Amino acid sequence: MYRLLNIELHKLKHSRSSKILIITYFVLLTSIALVAAIKFDIGPIQFHLAEMGIFNFPYVWHFNSYISALFKLFLAIVIVSMMSNEYSNKTLKQNLIDGLSKKEFILSKFYTVVLLSLASTIFLFIVSLILGLIFSSYTELSIIFSDLEYLIAFFIKLVGFFSFCLFLGILVKRSAFALGFLFVWQFVEGIIFGVLRWNTNPDIASTIMQFFPLNAMSNLIKEPFTRLSAVQSVANQIGEKFNFDYAIHWYEIAIVVGWTALFIFLSYLLLKKRDL
Amino acid sequence: MDSILTISNLTKKFGYLTAVNDLSFTINKGNVYGILGPNGSGKSTTLGIVLNVVNKTSGDFKWFDGNTTTHDALKKVGAIIERPNFYPYMTAEQNLKLVCKIKGVNESKIEEKLEIVGLLERKDSKFSTYSLGMKQRLAIASALLNDPEILILDEPTNGLDPQGIHQIREIIKKIASEGTTILLASHLLDEVEKVCSHVVVLRKGVNLYSGRVDEMISSHGFFELKCNDMEALVKVLENLPYFGNIKVTEQLVTAFLNEPLKSETLNTLLFEKGIVLTHLVQRKESLEEQFLTLTNNQ
Structure with missing residues (x-):
C-alpha cells in the first residue's frame, strides 16, 4: 500500500498545477477562521459573527464541516486531472507496461483520494478545535468532543465525491469534459427531483432522491444555519418554528459508502475492459 | 533453452x-x-x-x-x-x-x-x-x-x-x-x-x-547472365538440371537455382557448350525480396 501511495504522490509532487490547487484548498479551509473577523459596528447595531455562537462546541463541528465541504471542488479538479492526464499523456499505458497491474493502478489513485480526504478531515478538526477553543462559550471536554460524527460524515462525503471524480476521469478521459459531466450530473439530479416532486409529493421525492450519488453526499451534512440559536430565536419571534433533523443517520453513510465502492469497482471494470 | x-x-x-x-x-x-x-x-x-x-x-x-x-x-x-x-x-x-x-x-x-x-x-x-x-x-x-x-x-x-x-x-x-x-x-x-x-x-x-x-532466405540464390546469343543461352540453361525458374528480359537472363552451384562450374559448363558470357553474377535474395515474396504470395 505504501508503495502504491508513494507512486501516486510522486506524480502529484512534481506537478505544479496540482500543488497549487492543493495548497489553495488548504488555505481556503483555514480561511473559515476569517469568518470570525466578520464584525459590523454601525452605531447601535453591533454584529460580530463569532459571538453569535457559530463557533460554540459542538455546533462548530457541524458548521465548519458544512462550509469546508463547499471547497472540495478544488481537490476535485486535482483528482479528475490526475486521472485523465494519465490518458492524455498515455502514461497509463506506460505504467502498465512497466509492471503496475490495473488493480494496483486504481488502488494507487484510491489510496490518494483517501489520504487527501483524511488530511482534509484532520485539518478541519484542528482548525475547528482552535476556533472553538477561542470563541466557544462552553469548553468542557465532554461538550468539545460531542457530535464528532460530523467529521466522520465529512470524511465519507469527501471520499465518495472524489471517487465519483475518479470514475468520471476514467470514463470521459478528459479533465474538462469530466468536470462538465459532473455539473451536468448535478443538474440532472436536480431535474429528476423536480419531476418527482411535481408528480408525487415532496416526501416520496426526497425518499427516492436520497439514493442518487450527489444527493446522498449532500444529505450527509445538512445545512447548519437554521440550527443556530440566534436564527431560531429570530424565527420564533416571527412565529416560525424549525423542526429539522440535523443528525447523521447510518443509512445515509451506508448509501455513500455503497456509491464509493461502486465507483471504484466500475473504474476498475472500465480499465480492465478497455484496450489502450 | x-x-x-x-x-x-x-x-x-x-x-x-x-x-x-x-x-x-x-x-x-x-x-x-x-x-x-x-x-x-x-x-x-x-x-x-x-x-x-x-x-x-x-x-x-x-x-x-x-x-x-x-x-x-x-x-x-x-x-x-x-x-x-x-x-x-x-x-x-x-x-x-x-x-x-x-x-x-x-x-x-x-x-x-x-x-x-x-x-x-x-x-x-x-x-x-x-x-x-x-x-x-x-x-x-x-x-x-x-x-x-x-x-x-x-x-x-x-x-x-x-x-x-x-x-x-x-x-x-x-x-x-x-x-x-x-x-x-x-x-x-x-x-x-x-x-x-x-x-x-x-x-x-x-x-x-x-x-x-x-x-x-532458404533458396540457393540465382544467376544473372548475359551473352551475345541470348536464345542459345536460354536453351542450354533449360537443359541443365540445376535450374528451376528462368526469367528472360531483353538484356538479362535470371536463372533460379534448385540446388547449389558454384559460379565457376556454371561458367565452365557454358563455355564447353560454346557460350561465352559477357555478364555473370551470382546472388542470394535479400531479406526484402524474400519478405515481399512471402507477404505478396499468400
Missing part, C-alpha cells in the same frame, strides 16, 4: 477486423528476435497483448515458466511501445525515479542508464523540452532500469532523423552484445536484417514465417 515468452494460438478481434489471427511463436533466451510485417499487420497489437494493455480475444501467452503473473513478469521486462510516454512536467530523472518505484528497483541505476543513452547532462531538463530522438533514448534508458531479461522495442526508430536512427541502432547493438534478449518489431527490413538473428513475419495477423533469419 530457457523460454522467455510463449505465445500460443493468440487471436485478437476489433469488431469484424481480426488484428491477430491464431498466432503462435516462442522467444528463447539470448537471441535477438524481429517481428516483421507491413503497417497494420498486428505487430503492435501482439506486443500490446503480452504487455497487458490490450485484451486478447482468445488464445494464450505465458511469460517465463508460466508461473508468474503478467504484471510481475513485466517487472523483469523492458518495453517501449510506439511513442515514448512520460510525464511532460517531470524532468528525466524524476520520470525515471517513478519508473523505479513502479518496478520496485533501486534508484542507483538511473545515472548509469542515462549515461548509456547519452542523456546524463540533460537529466534535469523537463521531458517536454526533449526532442523526439532524446525522448526515444530516454525511453530506452527507462526500459533498461531493471536490467531486463528481455527488451521489447516497437518501431524504435520511427520518425527519427538519420543520426537518431543510427544512435538508437548503436545502442540496440550494444545491448544485444551484452547478452540481453531483444524483441524488435519493425517494418524496416534492413533494421531487422542488421540486428536480428531470428524473425517472425506477420501479414494481416497471420504468422507467415518464424525461424532464423538466414534460414528464411
Whole structure:
C-alpha cells in the first residue's frame, strides 16, 4: 500500500498545477477562521459573527464541516486531472507496461483520494478545535468532543465525491469534459427531483432522491444555519418554528459508502475492459 | 533453452477486423528476435497483448515458466511501445525515479542508464523540452532500469532523423552484445536484417514465417547472365538440371537455382557448350525480396 501511495504522490509532487490547487484548498479551509473577523459596528447595531455562537462546541463541528465541504471542488479538479492526464499523456499505458497491474493502478489513485480526504478531515478538526477553543462559550471536554460524527460524515462525503471524480476521469478521459459531466450530473439530479416532486409529493421525492450519488453526499451534512440559536430565536419571534433533523443517520453513510465502492469497482471494470 | 515468452494460438478481434489471427511463436533466451510485417499487420497489437494493455480475444501467452503473473513478469521486462510516454512536467530523472518505484528497483541505476543513452547532462531538463530522438533514448534508458531479461522495442526508430536512427541502432547493438534478449518489431527490413538473428513475419495477423533469419532466405540464390546469343543461352540453361525458374528480359537472363552451384562450374559448363558470357553474377535474395515474396504470395 505504501508503495502504491508513494507512486501516486510522486506524480502529484512534481506537478505544479496540482500543488497549487492543493495548497489553495488548504488555505481556503483555514480561511473559515476569517469568518470570525466578520464584525459590523454601525452605531447601535453591533454584529460580530463569532459571538453569535457559530463557533460554540459542538455546533462548530457541524458548521465548519458544512462550509469546508463547499471547497472540495478544488481537490476535485486535482483528482479528475490526475486521472485523465494519465490518458492524455498515455502514461497509463506506460505504467502498465512497466509492471503496475490495473488493480494496483486504481488502488494507487484510491489510496490518494483517501489520504487527501483524511488530511482534509484532520485539518478541519484542528482548525475547528482552535476556533472553538477561542470563541466557544462552553469548553468542557465532554461538550468539545460531542457530535464528532460530523467529521466522520465529512470524511465519507469527501471520499465518495472524489471517487465519483475518479470514475468520471476514467470514463470521459478528459479533465474538462469530466468536470462538465459532473455539473451536468448535478443538474440532472436536480431535474429528476423536480419531476418527482411535481408528480408525487415532496416526501416520496426526497425518499427516492436520497439514493442518487450527489444527493446522498449532500444529505450527509445538512445545512447548519437554521440550527443556530440566534436564527431560531429570530424565527420564533416571527412565529416560525424549525423542526429539522440535523443528525447523521447510518443509512445515509451506508448509501455513500455503497456509491464509493461502486465507483471504484466500475473504474476498475472500465480499465480492465478497455484496450489502450 | 530457457523460454522467455510463449505465445500460443493468440487471436485478437476489433469488431469484424481480426488484428491477430491464431498466432503462435516462442522467444528463447539470448537471441535477438524481429517481428516483421507491413503497417497494420498486428505487430503492435501482439506486443500490446503480452504487455497487458490490450485484451486478447482468445488464445494464450505465458511469460517465463508460466508461473508468474503478467504484471510481475513485466517487472523483469523492458518495453517501449510506439511513442515514448512520460510525464511532460517531470524532468528525466524524476520520470525515471517513478519508473523505479513502479518496478520496485533501486534508484542507483538511473545515472548509469542515462549515461548509456547519452542523456546524463540533460537529466534535469523537463521531458517536454526533449526532442523526439532524446525522448526515444530516454525511453530506452527507462526500459533498461531493471536490467531486463528481455527488451521489447516497437518501431524504435520511427520518425527519427538519420543520426537518431543510427544512435538508437548503436545502442540496440550494444545491448544485444551484452547478452540481453531483444524483441524488435519493425517494418524496416534492413533494421531487422542488421540486428536480428531470428524473425517472425506477420501479414494481416497471420504468422507467415518464424525461424532464423538466414534460414528464411532458404533458396540457393540465382544467376544473372548475359551473352551475345541470348536464345542459345536460354536453351542450354533449360537443359541443365540445376535450374528451376528462368526469367528472360531483353538484356538479362535470371536463372533460379534448385540446388547449389558454384559460379565457376556454371561458367565452365557454358563455355564447353560454346557460350561465352559477357555478364555473370551470382546472388542470394535479400531479406526484402524474400519478405515481399512471402507477404505478396499468400
